[in-house]
Amino acid sequence: MANEFIQTYVEKKTGIIQLDRPQAANALNRQMVDEIVEQMERFDRDDSIRVIVVKGNEKAFAAGADIDEMMDDSPLSLELTNPFAVWDRMMLIKKPVIAAVNGFALGGGFELALHCDLIVAAENASFGFPEVTLGVMPGAGGTQFLTKAMGRAKALEWIWLGQQMSAREALHYGVINRVVAPEMVKEETMRLAHQLAGQAPVAVRLIKEAVDEAVDTPLEDGLKLERKNFYLAFASQDQKEGMKAFTEKRSPSFKGV
Numbered sequence: 474m475a476n477e478f479i480q481t482y483v484e485k486k487t488g489i490i491q492l493d494r495p496q497a498a499n500a501l502n503r504q505m506v507d508e509i510v511e512q513m514e515r516f517d518r519d520d521s522i523r524v525i526v527v528k529g530n531e532k533a534f535a536a537g538a539d540i541d542e543m544m545d546d547s548p549l550s551l552e553l554t555n556p557f558a559v560w561d562r563m564m565l566i567k568k569p570v571i572a573a574v575n576g577f578a579l580g581g582g583f584e585l586a587l588h589c590d591l592i593v594a595a596e597n598a599s600f601g602f603p604e605v606t607l608g609v610m611p612g613a614g615g616t617q618f619l620t621k622a623m624g625r626a627k628a629l630e631w632i633w634l635g636q637q638m639s640a641r642e643a644l645h646y647g648v649i650n651r652v653v654a655p656e657m658v659k660e661e662t663m664r665l666a667h668q669l670a671g672q673a674p675v676a677v678r679l680i681k682e683a684v685d686e687a688v689d690t691p692l693e694d695g696l697k698l699e700r701k702n703f704y705l706a707f708a709s710q711d712q713k714e715g716m717k718a719f720t721e722k723r724s725p726s727f728k729g730v
């Protein structure tokens with residue numbers, strides 16, 4: 474089925490998902506979230522793709538969940554339809570996902586960026602959780618992701634006050650990776666994507682799993698998984714190629730197997 478709220482294209486082994494609901498500042502309705510996640514999964518399964526990028530437009534990455542759609546939800550309608558299940562699927566994507574943020578990344582839009590592995594933002598980007606001003610709270614992982622990224626005190630202040638934070642502040646607190654001039658966001662994101670696409674894909678995947686494990690598990694369990702993935706990396710031809718290329722003083726040619 475054709476996508477209504479996103480556009481997708483491929484550039485140099487990078488699958489790009491462009492949020493495309495400009496008349497509503499890219500507010501995320503449920504169909505749009507379905508389209509985003511289904512496309513992420515398609516790119517994840519596609520051997521010709523090594524990195525996934527999610528981007529908005531110049532004004533907004535995404536200004537949150539669609540308030541009009543959410544307004545009439547009830548506890549039981551949410552319990553029955555479980556609209557969070559599709560968000561959980563984002564966490565199963567194995568390839569690197571980069572968010573390219575210009576303008577607003579608010580509420581669910583910020584949560585979408587936080588579900589990505591890396592965030593490249595424009596100097597004029599702003600991040601925030603305005604949920605409290607609507608009488609609710611972040612529901613797609615905001616309280617958890619932000620607290621793990623920046624610590625309890627700042628996360629509480631930020632989410633309680635519902636204020637927007639500049640890209641520089643977000644960078645300072647380790648919530649995002651890079652800040653560049655607005656017109657450079659796409660270029661910087663593609664530079665990063667290109668660098669990642671040149672790394673050994675199996676190793677990149679195994680590293681993502683191991684680093685994610687570090688966030689939530691006791692050290693001992695994390696070390697076990699790291700060791701298992703380290704062994705697994707030695708099952709790849711890319712390991713042979715990477716080490717051989719080093720000894721032969723040439724660049725490796727990674728195949729992802």
Ligand code: DAK
Pocket residue numbers: 496497498500501536537538539540541543556557560577579580581582584603604607611612613
């Ligand atoms: N929902 C619906 N429409 C929105 C929207 C939103 N979140 N954000 C903007 N729009 C619409 C505006 O209503 C306006 O539509 P028209 O009036 O032109 O028809 C259009 O986009 C342009 O917006 P503005 O005219 O307001 O533009 P400004 O430049 O003046 O302001 C703004 C931009 C982003 C600062 C402002 O629009 C704004 O404050 N927007 C709302 C921000 C917000 O409160 N976001 C929602 C937070 S709650 C869940 C998953 C996630 C969530 C919940 C559940 N499940 C899986 C169940 C997350 C919840 C949230 O995100």
